[in-house]
Amino acid sequence: MPDEKLIEAVSHANDDIVFDLVEGKLESDEDPMLVLDDLTEGMKLLGKRFASGEAYIPEVVYGAETFSKAIDMLRPKLGDLVDKRDKKEKVLMATVRGDVHDIGKGLVATFLDLAGYEVIDLGHDIPNEQIFEAIERENPDVVGLSALMTTTMLQQREFINDLNLKGMRDLVKVIVGGAPITQGWADQIGADAFGADALDGRRKIDLLLGY
């Protein structure tokens, strides 16, 4: 039976209530997978509140951190179950070289993880060479590139050009996002998709992969 109080607390980033409830469930030896399901449902609801304009970035960031800390509380009981859940395709994420903006990309990664994707987040200020090394190592299905400035968005174009030059274009789908990024830019540089925000990024990746 879902715990509506826990779901509601996560969906409103109410960390005190979330941690109290999870602590209580750990003490009473409730099934940690069911608790994880409630936490996940709460985050999805928070995502919907963001999409509808009811919640803003700070609440989503706070909620994502609360969600992550709550999972850490469950980890001793979950063991590696949470990491070994059946994963869908692999998505490699990075904020491009010269750009330190991380928050939007981090939220995309959270929503992708919730949707069951395996996410490798390389971080920010990542040169294209490093992304290529990661592609060879991790074999992702999708590469997501974030750029928040008009100077750094050019790295997205360079990356796709390099993918073509290396004969690797068919190996990965490329999605681009960030404040100055538009569908027009994505089309111009030959990206496969454009994510307007964190939830749209996840939706577009679903579409790219046929979900």
Add this chain to the structure above:
Amino acid sequence: MNSKERIFSVLEHRSADRIACFCANSTATYEQMDKAEAFWPEGHEKGETMARLALAAHSVIGFDAVRVPFCQTFEAVALGCKYKLGRGIEGMEGIPGIEEPPPYDIEDTPNFPDDFLARGLIPELLKAVRILKKEVGDKVAIVAGIIGPLTITGALVGMVPMLKATFKRPEKLRPFLEVAEQAGTTLANALIDEGADIIVCEDMNASPDVIAPHTYKDIELAYQKRQFAAIQVPKILHICGNVDLIVEWMGLTGADILSVDPKLNTRLAREKCGQNIILMGGVDTAKTLFMENPETVRQHCEAAVADGIQILAPGCTIPPETPTENLLAMIDAAKVHS
């Protein structure tokens, strides 16, 4: 009527010979750098080069104002942040930023240094304004930029702690907002002493794309009001993104001009802010100025003027790769409206 007279006619709600056109944000492009022989990173760090590059906005493009600086690091670095050189595509310098980690934890109490104006690259910025005053003096308006309190605060404590504090513990931000406001105001008045005619405050973190609208009203607005009351020349307030949800409060800051992204509903802004506030903007930078052609730029300018924009301007920082012909198209559009 010269460029400066044109801008001040608008500010004073008098008729001008034609619609004014300039940029409230960074104007520098690689093509202007070639023409002015003033390149980054020196254009960010040396007053003479910064001034030479800024002058190109008038001499090459025809903007009615020249504008410095070209990045948003001056106050933050002077308050303890670490300067990070911009990195663009190979061979091209980018816009500097702030290196991690931030100098403060959210639990700290920040310090405003007694020698603030001597720190970092502020002396070079002041030198640039001094040179611009000498070079263009009474003919072209000199616009100098400061950064808004919440944006500086984000640099001081880090974006995630700042965002989280706006949601749960806004009282933790106040010591930082105090110091940040003092930094921007102190810099603004020093820039005015050197010859700046207009101060623009860029406050990206105040956007509804970053914080909740009520956070702007409940927290940032008071600091912006205080700051603008302490600045005795015309002020421009620039907040990125769609500011429909906060434009009413932006109108209460004391700003003379709101520099807005084309995403803004101009008619809503006029309804919420009244007749006295001047609206500046009209042309999207990333999509239109950077990627489109002169004819499309002109069409967007026409639409903006029809919508109530009173000063034609790029909606934000001009991307450095923007072709000169697209910027010239803005001037062409302005000249049609006399």
